[in-house]
Amino acid sequence: MADLRSARAWTQADVAQRVGVSRQTINAIETGKFDPSLPVAFRLARLFELRIDEIFIDEQ
Template sequence: MKNRLKVLRAEHSYTQEDLAEIIGVSRQTINAIEKEKFDPSLPTAFRISKLFKLPIETIFYFEET
């Protein structure tokens, strides 16, 4: 799954550690999501969506390869 998490995080001046602490996951989880090696759980995706005040599908999206 593709995502805009790194861009959104930078726009809000959050480090990976900052974002991880705010949404209750590890920094490694944020790193893996940003590198598209890991898809977030639904609760994590909802917390990210709520934090950035954007619909989930604006942050995370599927592209067929």
């Protein structure tokens, strides 16, 4: 997700504001410390105009 963000020259704060979460949440998602809820995942997918599975990888 960090790559998607960088490609659009957005900061973590920009993404957080557009999605309606804290910057800390975006940072935790990008560093793999935290998995977003489904509503947040959908909002991120709409923001980046991608499918959820194109942004997040199931590591199991």
